[in-house]
Amino acid sequence: MILVLFIPILLMTAVVLMFTFNPGKKKRAGLQGKAGLWMLYGYTFILLLSAAAYLLLPMEGVTSASEAEANHGEEQFPYFYDIFHTGNIEELPDEWVVKQWTLNFDRDELVLEAPENDINVVNIFVEKTSDLEGTIEATFYQTPVSVNGHSVEKQYHPSIQVQEGTLEIYPSNIVQLRYRMFQTEFPFEQFTGDKDQRWGQSVTGSDSALYIKVPEHIQVRSSPNTFNMVTP
Amino acid sequence: MILNTDGLKPIYIQVAEWIESEILNDNLKKDEKVYSQYKLADMYNINPATAAKGLTKLADEGILYDKRGLGKFVSTDAKQMIMDKRKNQTLKQLVNDLITEACNLEMSEKEILQMVRNAWKGETNESH
Amino acid sequence: MKAIKCKDLIKRYRRKKALDNLNLSIEENRIVGLAGRNGAGKTTLMKILAGLLKEQSGIVEVYGRRPFNNLFVSANTIYIDDQMNFPSPLTLIEILEEGQRFYYNWDHELALSLFNYFGFHPKQRHNELSKGKESTFNMIVGLASRSPLTIFDEPTTGMDAAVRKDFYRALLKDYLNHPRTILLSTHYLEEMEDLLEEVVLMHNGSIFFHMPMDDLKTYSIGLTGKRTVLEPWAQEKEIFYTHDTGVDDRYLVIKNNLSDKEVEDMKQAGIRFSPVSASDLCVYVTDEKGRERGVDDVFNRSADR
Amino acid sequence: MWTMSLTEVQTVDVVKKQIGYKWRAYTGVFMSLVIIQLLGVLFSLNGSGSGGYGRTGYDIMVQYFSGDIIIVFTIFWGFLTALLFTTRAYREDDFSFITNRTSSTISTILFLFVISVIGGFTSLLSGYLLKVLTYILFPEGKTLLISNPEGPGVWIMGLVSVVLIIFMFSSIGYLAGMMIQWNKLFLILLPVLLFGSMTWLAQSGVMVGEYFYQFYFQEKNFILYVMKTIVSTTGLYTFAAFISNHLEVKK
Structure with missing residues (x-):
C-alpha cells in the first residue's frame, strides 16, 4: 500500500x-x-x-521500453536457429555478424573442443562445404543487443584457436556494460507517454551462434552434442 | 507650580488656582488668551478633560470669558474678582483653621492675637 | 458616536461566567482606565471588544459594529497584550514595517523615534526580548498604529518605573496630537490617575462603577481618629473600609457626602481627614473577604494558636 | 487639529497585505522546502530502480534515475505545511495585525497556493539537478534518456499537474488541521478512521488507496485531471474555512 x-x-x-x-515563542538561534x-x-x-x-549532457534518446521491445524483438526472427540448421545464413542481415575468423587447416580431421560451454552457451554449427580448401571459416552471429532500443557499443564473441588439429572455442571475458537511464518524472508522462511501461526495461539480443565452415573432406569429431552438423 | 497629586484638593481646582495666581501677578493680562486645555494638559501631564474642567470653573465664576472657537480670555475685572474671592474664601478658611489649631493647644485669645501681630510686623518689615 | 457599547453582555467559560450581564458605554476620544482584580473579566471584555472572542449573548458594538470576526473593527482597533506574538523570522524593525503596511493611520516616524528612544536594536527579535522590553515594544506598536480604538491589556507588565513614566507621557503626548479612544487595563491605577479621564471598575464579570477620574478621587474620604470618637459619626455613613491601628486608633473610609458643617464638627472632634486614592478605593470596594478582615488576620490567627 | 478618521477597509486589500506578510514572515516554509527536496535528491541518488542482465557473454547493469521521489516528498511537504498553518500560533500571528477569520483563511489558502507553485516548479527542476549530479558522481557508463517531454507544452502540463496535486494535498492537510483545532480528539480519530477504514475495506476487496492513486495519478486526460483536482481542492478548503470561521482565537 x-x-x-x-x-x-x-x-x-x-x-x-x-x-x-x-x-511559537520558542527561541531559535541561527x-x-x-x-x-x-x-x-x-x-x-x-x-x-x-x-x-x-x-x-551527452545523452542518447532511447525509446521507451515497450517500443524498444517492438522493433528489436526476437519475434521478428523466431526461427533464428532454424536458419543455422538449414545453413542458409545469407538471409541473416550483415550487421548480425560480430566476428569472422579464417584459419588455415590442412589436416583431414578436425577435433572440436568447447570447454566450459555450459556457462556461456554458444550454439555451434558446422557446415561442410566444397568451396573451401585448406582453410576454415568461422563467423559469430548475434542478434543485436540493445538496451531499451539502444544498441550496445561493445559486443561479445567467443575466442577461437586452432592447435594441432583441434579447434578450441572458449568464452572470452564478459562484456561489462553500465548504463544510466534518466526517466522523466511522472507528471510529464502522465498525460502523454505510455506510463505503464515506465519501469519496464528490455534488453534484446539473446540469440547468438557460431557458424563454422570446413572443407568437405575434413572429418569433424567432438564430444557428444557440442555442435550441430548443418544439413543444407 | 507643581501639582500636589496626593493632596485633598482636586487637580482641576489646583490648575484653576494656578491660572488665578498667573492673573494676579500679571503674567496673564486683561483680554489675553489663556492657555488651551491641551497646552495645560501638556504642561502638567494631566488629562485634557481635567484641565478643561479647571478652565470652565473659572469661566463659570466669570474670571474668564469664552470666545467662540478661539478659547478662553481673561475678563476685564478678573484680577479684582480673584482678590475678593481669595479674601473672603481662602483667607477666611485659613483663619478658621488657625483658630481650631489654637483651641487644640489651649491658647488664650490674647496669645494668638500677639502671634498674629508679630507675624504681621515680620511680614511688613520685609515687604517695605 | 459611541466608541464602545455593551448591553447585557454575557460570556461563559465552561461553568464560570466570565462576563455577567455587563453594561458599558464609552464615548469616543477618551482615555479610559479599566480596573479590577484578577479574574474580574477585564481581559475577556477587551478580547471581545477586539473581536477575538465571541460573546454568548447581549449586544456589543465598537463604533457601531459587532466586533467578532469584523474586518472594519479589526482595521480600526488594536489589541495589545503580553501574548502578542510576531513570527520569529521578522526582526523588530520589520514588524514595525508590517504595522506600517497594515494600519492606515500608522505613524512610522513616531514608531522609529520611540524605537530608538527606548534603546531597541533593529536586528533584535521579538522572542529574544525580556518581559519589560517586550511590553515596551508592544506599546510602541499600539501607539504608532493610532487606531481609533487602542486597547492596552496591562501594558506595563515588566516595565520599570522609568519606562512606565515615559510610557504615560508618550501616551498623553500622542493622545493630545491625535485624540482617539484608548482603553487601558491596569493594576497601577495610582500611577495613571492624572492620565485617565474615566475609570471603569469591573468586579465578578460586571461593572462595579464607571465614573470620571476626578469624581472617583473625591468619591470617598479617609478618617483617622479614636475609635470611640469615630463611632458616632460613622453610624449612618456608607463605610468602605475600616482598619484598627494601635490601641484605639481607627482608620475609616466612607463615602464622601459630608456637609461642610459635618466636616467642621469632625475636625473639631480631632478627626483627621485624608484623601483616598482611586486605586485604594477600587481595592476596598471589591474586597470579597468582608470589610474587616485583611491579610494580617491570616498571620494573627496563626500567631495566637 | 487632526481628527481621527475611521477607515472602511476591503477584504481584498487586507488579504493582499496578509499574503505579503506571510511571505516575509514564514521563511521557514521555504527552508523546509529546500531541505526536503535536497533530501529527496539524496534519496534518489542511489537510483530508483536498476536491472541486471546476463546474456551470453554480457553483464549489463542499467540504473534508473528519476525525480519522482522528490515530487512525492514535496507533495507531503505541502500537506504538512498546510496542517501546521492551522495551529493556534499561526492563526494568532494573523491577529497581531488587521484581520478577521475570512481574510485570515483566504490569505492562508492563497499563500499555500503560492508555495504550491514554488514547490511544484522547484520539484520538477530538482529532477534535473539529480540527473546532473548522477552524471558527475558516477561518471562511468553511458547515459540513456527515456522520452524527454516532447515540448514546452508537455512541460507546462506537467508543472500544472504537480502544482495542482500539491495544492490538493495542502487542502487535505488544511482541513485535517482545522478539524484537529476544532476538537483535539481528531488528532487520534483522523488517522485511526483513515487507516482503519482502508484496511477494513481492503478485506472486502475495495482498495481505497489504489483507487485514490488511479483516480488522480493515473488520470490520462489532462482536462479531466485538472477538474478533478480543482473540485476536490475547493471542496476541502470550503469545508475547512467553514470550520475556521467558528474557531475562537486567543482564548
Missing part, C-alpha cells in the same frame, strides 16, 4: 518541518530571519543551472 511505503518519508518530512518552523528566503533563491538558481547543464 502506498501509505505504508511512505510512512518513513512522512516522519522525515515532519521532522524537517518541525526543525524549520518556529511558530535559523532566524530571511535564511529561508535566501536558501530558496539560491536553490532555485542552482536548479536553473542544472536544468541548463542537463540539456548539455
Whole structure:
C-alpha cells in the first residue's frame, strides 16, 4: 500500500518541518530571519543551472521500453536457429555478424573442443562445404543487443584457436556494460507517454551462434552434442 | 507650580488656582488668551478633560470669558474678582483653621492675637 | 458616536461566567482606565471588544459594529497584550514595517523615534526580548498604529518605573496630537490617575462603577481618629473600609457626602481627614473577604494558636 | 487639529497585505522546502530502480534515475505545511495585525497556493539537478534518456499537474488541521478512521488507496485531471474555512 511505503518519508518530512518552523515563542538561534528566503533563491538558481547543464549532457534518446521491445524483438526472427540448421545464413542481415575468423587447416580431421560451454552457451554449427580448401571459416552471429532500443557499443564473441588439429572455442571475458537511464518524472508522462511501461526495461539480443565452415573432406569429431552438423 | 497629586484638593481646582495666581501677578493680562486645555494638559501631564474642567470653573465664576472657537480670555475685572474671592474664601478658611489649631493647644485669645501681630510686623518689615 | 457599547453582555467559560450581564458605554476620544482584580473579566471584555472572542449573548458594538470576526473593527482597533506574538523570522524593525503596511493611520516616524528612544536594536527579535522590553515594544506598536480604538491589556507588565513614566507621557503626548479612544487595563491605577479621564471598575464579570477620574478621587474620604470618637459619626455613613491601628486608633473610609458643617464638627472632634486614592478605593470596594478582615488576620490567627 | 478618521477597509486589500506578510514572515516554509527536496535528491541518488542482465557473454547493469521521489516528498511537504498553518500560533500571528477569520483563511489558502507553485516548479527542476549530479558522481557508463517531454507544452502540463496535486494535498492537510483545532480528539480519530477504514475495506476487496492513486495519478486526460483536482481542492478548503470561521482565537 502506498501509505505504508511512505510512512518513513512522512516522519522525515515532519521532522524537517518541525526543525524549520518556529511558530511559537520558542527561541531559535541561527535559523532566524530571511535564511529561508535566501536558501530558496539560491536553490532555485542552482536548479536553473542544472536544468541548463542537463540539456548539455551527452545523452542518447532511447525509446521507451515497450517500443524498444517492438522493433528489436526476437519475434521478428523466431526461427533464428532454424536458419543455422538449414545453413542458409545469407538471409541473416550483415550487421548480425560480430566476428569472422579464417584459419588455415590442412589436416583431414578436425577435433572440436568447447570447454566450459555450459556457462556461456554458444550454439555451434558446422557446415561442410566444397568451396573451401585448406582453410576454415568461422563467423559469430548475434542478434543485436540493445538496451531499451539502444544498441550496445561493445559486443561479445567467443575466442577461437586452432592447435594441432583441434579447434578450441572458449568464452572470452564478459562484456561489462553500465548504463544510466534518466526517466522523466511522472507528471510529464502522465498525460502523454505510455506510463505503464515506465519501469519496464528490455534488453534484446539473446540469440547468438557460431557458424563454422570446413572443407568437405575434413572429418569433424567432438564430444557428444557440442555442435550441430548443418544439413543444407 | 507643581501639582500636589496626593493632596485633598482636586487637580482641576489646583490648575484653576494656578491660572488665578498667573492673573494676579500679571503674567496673564486683561483680554489675553489663556492657555488651551491641551497646552495645560501638556504642561502638567494631566488629562485634557481635567484641565478643561479647571478652565470652565473659572469661566463659570466669570474670571474668564469664552470666545467662540478661539478659547478662553481673561475678563476685564478678573484680577479684582480673584482678590475678593481669595479674601473672603481662602483667607477666611485659613483663619478658621488657625483658630481650631489654637483651641487644640489651649491658647488664650490674647496669645494668638500677639502671634498674629508679630507675624504681621515680620511680614511688613520685609515687604517695605 | 459611541466608541464602545455593551448591553447585557454575557460570556461563559465552561461553568464560570466570565462576563455577567455587563453594561458599558464609552464615548469616543477618551482615555479610559479599566480596573479590577484578577479574574474580574477585564481581559475577556477587551478580547471581545477586539473581536477575538465571541460573546454568548447581549449586544456589543465598537463604533457601531459587532466586533467578532469584523474586518472594519479589526482595521480600526488594536489589541495589545503580553501574548502578542510576531513570527520569529521578522526582526523588530520589520514588524514595525508590517504595522506600517497594515494600519492606515500608522505613524512610522513616531514608531522609529520611540524605537530608538527606548534603546531597541533593529536586528533584535521579538522572542529574544525580556518581559519589560517586550511590553515596551508592544506599546510602541499600539501607539504608532493610532487606531481609533487602542486597547492596552496591562501594558506595563515588566516595565520599570522609568519606562512606565515615559510610557504615560508618550501616551498623553500622542493622545493630545491625535485624540482617539484608548482603553487601558491596569493594576497601577495610582500611577495613571492624572492620565485617565474615566475609570471603569469591573468586579465578578460586571461593572462595579464607571465614573470620571476626578469624581472617583473625591468619591470617598479617609478618617483617622479614636475609635470611640469615630463611632458616632460613622453610624449612618456608607463605610468602605475600616482598619484598627494601635490601641484605639481607627482608620475609616466612607463615602464622601459630608456637609461642610459635618466636616467642621469632625475636625473639631480631632478627626483627621485624608484623601483616598482611586486605586485604594477600587481595592476596598471589591474586597470579597468582608470589610474587616485583611491579610494580617491570616498571620494573627496563626500567631495566637 | 487632526481628527481621527475611521477607515472602511476591503477584504481584498487586507488579504493582499496578509499574503505579503506571510511571505516575509514564514521563511521557514521555504527552508523546509529546500531541505526536503535536497533530501529527496539524496534519496534518489542511489537510483530508483536498476536491472541486471546476463546474456551470453554480457553483464549489463542499467540504473534508473528519476525525480519522482522528490515530487512525492514535496507533495507531503505541502500537506504538512498546510496542517501546521492551522495551529493556534499561526492563526494568532494573523491577529497581531488587521484581520478577521475570512481574510485570515483566504490569505492562508492563497499563500499555500503560492508555495504550491514554488514547490511544484522547484520539484520538477530538482529532477534535473539529480540527473546532473548522477552524471558527475558516477561518471562511468553511458547515459540513456527515456522520452524527454516532447515540448514546452508537455512541460507546462506537467508543472500544472504537480502544482495542482500539491495544492490538493495542502487542502487535505488544511482541513485535517482545522478539524484537529476544532476538537483535539481528531488528532487520534483522523488517522485511526483513515487507516482503519482502508484496511477494513481492503478485506472486502475495495482498495481505497489504489483507487485514490488511479483516480488522480493515473488520470490520462489532462482536462479531466485538472477538474478533478480543482473540485476536490475547493471542496476541502470550503469545508475547512467553514470550520475556521467558528474557531475562537486567543482564548
